[in-house]
Amino acid sequence: MTAPITADPESVPAAARPGVRELHDQLERVWNDGPGLRGWLMSTDHKSLGKRYVITAFVFFLLGGVEAAMIRAQLARPENGLIGPDLYNQLFTMHGTTMMFLFAVPVMTAMSLYLVPLMIGSRDLAFPRLNAYGYYVYLLGGLFLYTSFFLNVGPDAGWFAYTPLSGPAYGVGKRVDVWAQTITFTEIAGIIAAIELIATIFKQRAPGMSLNRMPLFVWSALVMAFMILFAMPWVAVDSQFLAMDRLIGTHFFNQAEGGDALLWQHLFWFFGHPEVYIIFIPALGFVSTIIATFTRREIFGYPAMVLSLVATGFLGFGLWVHHMFATNIPQMGESFFTAASAMIAIPTGVQFFCWIATIWGGRPRFATPFLFILGFFAVFIIGGLSGVMIASVPFDLQVHDTFFIVAHLHYVLLGGGVFPLFAAFYYWFPKVTGRMLSERLGKWNFALFFIGVNVAFFPMHLLGLHGMPRRVYTYLAGTGWGDLNLVATIGAVTIFVSVVIFLVNVARSLANGELAGADPWGSSSTLEWATSSPPPSYNFAHLPVVEGRYPLWSRPIEPPVVTGLRTDERELLITTLLDARPDHRHRTPDPTIWPLLAALATGVTFIALIFTPWAAVVGGVLVIGPLVAWGWSKPKPGDPVIPEGVT
């Protein structure tokens, strides 16, 4: 049934189709980044940068995990002297900051940046140089945070850095400044990724892929991108206000001069709550894609699924105050946000029932990606239910700032983010690398991760109900919290072992894993499986023409394709927004070093801004040169040029 839209060059006998080999060679010459380190640094290929983005984010996941392990080691028994309070403060701040700002959001945007052009049948992202710039800014932000941490200037005011603790009166030294500037780095990278994704999804879909035929993962990436666009500027400005309070004596959060500590919380959570959905919504896209493949069924209720994603995107902006129930919010406001918080369970519930209906009528194949999806169901539902509990003000006031909240947020983020992410890793790893991961190790990975998460975090509900506050570096033996804390630490060790197994699995696969072929699952429905594994630099020799919602399931043996794009230049096909009708051809720029240099200039500026406001002036000048060079294109032979004197 499945015929290759765009054949792997190796699979098409050159003699049988004279010219095919030449076409692939020509496209490879044009779209390849070039050899060596120079080519690597200049790369603008969404796949090359996407891989770096995912690997970088995963390294930060590992670092955040090591911090979590140290926290759990310290809390394993009462009155433990392993880690002192100062380092402990830095550890939980670094753990939260790393996981939220350097891992969870970036890994979801990174997966989207890699997958979306392939899934919609395009050759690259809309603004490839901007993509490179965004990645390097993100990387520099992460390096800056960890360099500071190792220099004992790690942030220590918590991942949401509440004022006045983080303000100039209490947050002495440069630790909070490092946090504030790290946020700026990551938010710029996130906003850039969002703009790229929106433009790419709206304008570069293969002919025939109208909005109502778009894969559900692409819908989820689109909703995520819009949420990033309107959420991240809030925390970017908020963190700059904090930096200015600390550096140049402004009073945004200084109550004595008319500022307001609650302003910090409002601006932070207006970003911070949507951030949860920025992580969760692309994960929903993973779930829908993987369920369709492993049940070999169309997802039940596609329109309901899309509307639920969009509804979640909107509702996600109306919940932020439930993080602030312990402040002096008017009761009417509390009631509104309680109702809104409970309401968001509706679109999520709709999606769960659609998935269940899909699985119910199918014959699921319990491969590792599908197991992680089942893990997602179990763990996320527990997190969602405790979320409905703490949406209630009286209950929330009882458990506010206790380990119950820590349990809830980990169930939601691990269940709603990391389980689907591991499923996605197992599912798309063959596409990215051309090799399969071991199913046996994958099942061990899943089993230990599932057990570890529940053993680590379920006891925290009970600890919270018993009154154990979060962010304490130790506790007295008489509290009776020791046993449950030890259990939680055993769970953390189990998670650690599980992640080590994953790393071993990846290393073994890269060394001598089974070759994957174009579509190793045999039942995939989306376009990325129509090209070779790993995909060539140009993604598709001919762009596909889409004739259904599940293009690989409904293709004829000789599928229609697009012809006529230039082969001596990087050219994209731009289609119309709603119906994806071919509209025009767009020349996309070649690789260049300027985005990297612009990112370095940006990084130097941001870091210097911690010490002097004049860095904005000097840094601004530094950044302009690379930006102008970046945009100053040179036409190539064959490009239309306006001759002098034409008016």
Add this chain to the structure above:
Amino acid sequence: MSARESVRVAGEAGSIDVSALPSTTFGHRALTWWGTVGFMAAEGTTLIVCAVAYLYVQRNFQVWPPRETPLPSLTAATVQILLMAASVPVMVWTSRAARRFDLAGVRRGMVLSTVFALAFCVLRWFELHALNTRWDSNAYGSTAWAIVFAHATLLIAQFFESGAMAALLFLGPVEPKHFADVDDSCLYWYFMTGAWLVLYLLVFISPRL
């Protein structure tokens, strides 16, 4: 003559030949237009956050502006608003020139926009002083400065963009896509000036009401 895909790997019926499609379009058809709109959305949101902070801290003051803080002076800000209003028809004209690939027209338009943007930046300096408060005086000063300064970053960026595009149009080589870039720059200009009208009313006029 440029090289094009002529070899088919697979498929016949329903295939689409796109070689005759244009390579330059304007407005929402173009990819760069969506990029411009995306940045407008993000930057517009940052301005909204600054405005929210300005309105939020008002509840902490019995009078607004705070006692012993004079109202912001209107001269520089009003000249700025009038100059911005005058610039908009020039940019409309430039946009039209871009859409008919009128090289001399867009050159003139981008030189004028560079001059306008420079004048906006100079006037902005006076506007900051016209606030009659300092960023470190109190939360009123901090939030008012934040709004005016945040918008100033747009003006500075636009000055450099207009200047670079004018240089490109004179030094070339000029490609058709550069006309679409000029058109997008005009769109950004409407956003930049329109946003300032709202912020001007908020910072310079609303304290008088």
